[in-house]
Amino acid sequence: MDTPDPQSLDRYHRQMLLPGFGEAGQKRLAESTVLVLGCGALGTVAANMLARAGVGHLVIVDRDFIELTNLQRQILFDEQDVEDSLPKAEAARRKIARINSQVRVTAVIEDINHTNIERLAATGEHGPVDCIVDGLDNFETRFLANEVAVKHGIPYVYGGAVGTVGMCYAILPHTESGDSPWEKAGRATPCLRCIFEQAPPPGMNPTCDTTGVLGPVVSIVANYEVVEALKILLGEYEVVNPTLLSIDTWANTTRQLKVARAYEVGNCICCRGRSFEWLAGQYAGGTTTLCGRDAVQLTGAGENRLNFEHIAARLRSHGEVKLNNFMLRAQITDMNEPFELTLFNDGRAIIKGTKQPARARGIYAKYIGA
Amino acid sequence: MSAITVQIPTALRPQAGDHEMLEVEGESVRQVLDGLCQQYPDLGKRLFKNENEVNRFINLYLNDEDIRFLDQLETKVKPGDELAIVPAIAGG
Known part of the structure; x- marks a missing residue:
């Protein structure tokens, strides 16, 4: 087999035939940077397709290592990666290097939070990245991504999936100056906070690690995210889906929920008020490593009290769970390491078995959710 | 009274007798939800923050339109309408 020419666009022939692409569009993709936040199920699928499509620079951020139960849906990883205990971002970088050597991947092994997200979003060729693609597993970080998008005028494609259901929504943010190309085209959309005013409280919603997730659902959602991201990178704002797409693959329903009025009527604190509370760390769940105890305490961020019965019912398949009126204690094995998770009804948690926040x-995000 | 279809999200089906969809009578969104929550009180506890307020991480769409931008809980419904309960999806 011939080694592909590092500059050649030959491999994109079938894509360049499509309307909006062509040689000019393909070159535009090659000059783009996409920030992929999280490299689990959604993130691997999105990074894979963005790399194959020829997006020039991918910045992939994830704090986790690969484990066997990821392989059912996290398509960039294989058994060898589990054996090697590779960080997800690094394993993704190595795999993409074999898929498309024309793509530069920056692997960032970090916990995404209010202290680093603006730096991560400024890794584009000329400052801000061209698009943020969501591969996250919690709403706290999504609200951070949303605020970065609105504050710095970066398009952000939200995706979420659990069980057999999923959602996708492209945010073309309203900017302070109002002169972004999508605003000039009259295609700005409400932000995530216009639509969901509040993050679901910990323990309220199912997570993929407690309820399960169907492999194809994450692929479907992540591929919708990539479709919207490609439209955005190509500047084809008039074809970006302005609705919140909601799919239930088991009930056979697909809905395009109309959200356009949320900006006009909703008086959103973020994109209308331009108040960035999550970025300011106002809701950040603080962590403290408990001295000499091989344990970390997480301060709850939710205002709602936890429902121990619901959480216990979900955690029992992972190990022993004990609860009383004040706390819930669960034994969990995650990536072959035993943890003891103690939850208090103000949302505070102590996780024994690690010193790393x-x-x-x-x-916490995997087993309790946020 | 007219019956409309209410779509129950996966996350809330255990509190709604495992139904994906329910036919509920009422003339407004509020009446429909009251009827639903009378039948399934645990569902009510998950849906409502208090008597007048739906939890803010759950949206209600009548025929795919957000009721916050119609007449909120007082939005009128007619036979054949579809009310979808849509919680934010956090997984991924």
Whole structure:
């Protein structure tokens, strides 16, 4: 087999035939930077397709390592990666290098939070990245991504999936100056906070690690995200889907929920008020490594009290769960490591078995949710 | 009284007798939800923050239009309408 020419556009022939692409569009993709936040199920599928489509620079951020139960849906990883205990971002970088050597991948092994997200969003060729694609597993970080998008005028494609259902929505943010190309084209959309005013409280919603997730659902959602991201990168704002797409693959329903009025009528604190509370760390779940105890405490961010019965019912398939009126204690094995998770009804948690705040936040997001 | 279809999201089906869809009578969104929550009180606890307020991480769409931008809970419904309960999806 011939080694592909590093500059050649030959491999994109079938894509360049499509309207809006062509050689000019393809070159535009090659000059683009996309920030992929999270490299789990949604993130691997999105990064894979963005790389194959020829997006020049991908910045992939994830705090986790690969484990066996990821392989059912996280398509960039294989058994060898599990064996090698590779960080997800690095394994994705290595795999993409074999898929498309024309694409530059920056792997960032970090917990995404209010202290680093603006730096991550400024890794584009001329400052801000061209688009943020959502591969996240919690709403706290999504509201951060949303605020970065609105504050810095970066398009952000939200995706979420759990069980057999999923959602996708492209945010072309209203900017302070109002002179972004999508606003000039009259195609700005409400932000995520216009639509969902509040993050679901911890324990309220199912997570993929407690309820399960159908592999194709994450692929479907992530591929919709990539479709919207490609339209955005090509500047084809008039064809960006302005609705919140909601899919239930088991009930056989697809809905395009109309959200356009949310900006005009909703008086959103973020995109109309231009108040960036999540970026300011106002809702950040603080963490403290508990000295000498091999444990990390996470301060709850939710205002709602936790429902221990619901959480216990979901966690029992992972190990022993004990609860009383004040706390819930669960034994969990995650990536072959035992943890003891103690939850208090103000949302505070102590995770025993690690001294690393990022690992503790990961356990919390996976098993309790946010 | 007219019956409309209410779509129950997966996350809330255990609190709604495992139904994907329910036919509920009422003339406004509020009447429909009252009827639903009378039948399934646990669903009510998950949906409502208090008597007059739906939890803000759950949206209600009548024929794919957000009721916050119609007449909120007082939005009138007619036979054949579809009310979808749509919680934010956090997984991924």
